[in-house]
Amino acid sequence: MEIGVPKETKDQEFRVGLTPSSVKLLTQNNHVVFVETGAGMGAGFSDRDYLAAGAKIVDSAAIAWDRELVVKVKEPLKNEYQYIQAGQLLFTYLHLAADRALTECLVKSGVTAIAYETVEFDDGRLPLLTPMSIIAGRLSVQFGARYLEKQQGGRGVLLGGIPGVRPGRVVILGGGVVGTEAAKIAVGMGARVQIIDINVERLAYLETLFGSRVELLYSSPAQIEAVVPEADLLIGAVLVVGKKAPILVNRNLVKQMYPGSVIVDVAVDQGGCVETLRPTSHTNPIYIEEEVVHFAVPNMPGAVPWTSTQALNNSTLPYVLKLANFGLNALSKDAALAKGLNIKNYQIIHPAVQEVFPDLA
Incomplete structure (x- = not known):
């Protein structure tokens, strides 16, 4: 051929x-x-x-x-x-x-x-999406940490903090491959990490990986409304195979986030899970809306x-x-x-x- x-x-x-x-x-x-x-x-x-x-x-x-x-x-x-x-x-x-x-x-x-x-395998695994999801998940925190820098438009938070100063808060929507890999990097940086997922079995599995180092929360509108405003870095990691990602964070909730906080949505190529999100590019990766930095590059793994x-x-x-x-x-x-x-x-x-x-x- x-x-x-x-x-x-x-x-x-x-x-x-x-x-x-x-x-x-x-x-x-x-x-x-x-x-x-x-x-x-x-x-x-x-x-x-x-x-x-x-x-x-x-x-x-x-x-x-x-x-x-x-x-x-x-x-x-x-x-x-x-x-x-x-x-x-x-x-x-x-x-x-x-x-x-x-x-x-x-x-x-x-x-x-x-x-x-x-x-897709019979058990639901996505063998050709997984390797890029691993990379995108890890990059999401890497990019998020960068754009939290004041010179990049962020609020000037070091994710790992230092003794005497609290670490940054990372909220991850979705505990699949992307969310898990993002959490690994965020934990490694010393951030305070929360993962929100609707699958209780997945949350139980994540506990075996992270123990008490990550706070694992069941996804509900009330839970999302409680944690998103406190996030320094919000990572969208929601996937519905073949469909657009559901909107979990509306504009009003984005307005409640700290000025200079950062949103990185890895699901942007499936529409993203944040209402204020629109696709960006590696040339122009961010924009600021409701005083929050949005990073929404659909081909994040292209950076490496x-x-x-x-x-x-x-x-x-x-x-x-x-x-x-x-x-x-x-x-x-x-x-x-x-x-x-x-x-x-x-x-x-x-x-x-x-x-x-x-x-x-």
């Missing part, structure tokens, strides 16, 4: 769909990989590295896209819509619930689109592309290989991959996306 790897076009997105080592395995299996020139530079991989792995380097995105299977990292942007073709396989993060324009484009194009974030590209490929490569070897028949051979199918034959296939866009289903 011919496989295309275009250069990412999202703002400061330095990850790449396939590493040279992934390309080497694919070429050893008699597939031909076309990599757009410079696609891997941001992640530390040169055109020469890809050539040594057996790839063909092409001069334009159009040539890389003109393949049976296209492997990317982030969803196609409007300037890439022109390259999407009927009969083509597209394998990447899509997050369609928050992007009607892209959903309409994919339905009209006739492409078969498989989303990393909805590939050397790490995140390899982490992503470790998880996606087995599925890329199946798609290359078997084409659409791979979906009947792998139940988890089949759940990743979002668009096929001019129709929305994934139930959660159908629910968001019933008029397009």
Whole structure:
């Protein structure tokens, strides 16, 4: 099969769909990989590295896209819509619930689109979302600590505090992978950490990880209203597979937060769980609304592309290989991959996306 790897076009997105080592395995299996020139530079991989792995380097995105299977990292942007073709396989993060324009484009194009974030095991685990969730969770506290600095617009709080001065308060909405990883970093910094989650079993599991170092609270409107105003750093880590994140923090509650406190919402690519949130970018990562700093970059792991590209490929490569070897028949051979199918034959296939866009289903 011919496989295309275009250069990412999202703002400061330095990850790449396939590493040279992934390309080497694919070429050893008699597939031909076309990599757009410079696609891997941001992640530390040169055109020469890809050539040594057996790839063909092409001069334009159009040539890389003109393949049976296209492997990317982030969803196609409007300037890439022109390259999407009927009969083509597209394998990447899509997050369609928050992007009607892209959903309409994919339905009209006739492409078969498989989303990393909805590939799902029977037990509910999301193998292709997890590695980026780990990274985004850890980065959320790293970025949050930075923007709490006075020079960055924050209230000037050191998360770890010092003897005689209280540590910063970190409130995490959601105790899944993102929330757990955020808590690890926040605890390591010495912050006072609270996790709010609606799943009692998950809270019990988190107690085995953190003991008394993290305050574990059951999610309810009253509980959220009680803790959010006291947060120096609020982290949104809410995920509903395939759907928009629910709004848990309304504008009035944001108004009650300290001036200069910081909100980092990792779920922004699914709409975010804070009413005042809107997507930002690595070039312009923050804005201030209701005197609170908002950080809402949808592609946070793009800040550490050397790490995140390899982490992503470790998880996606087995599925890329199946798609290359078997084409659409791979979906009947792998139940988890089949759940990743979002668009096929001019129709929305994934139930959660159908629910968001019933008029397009």
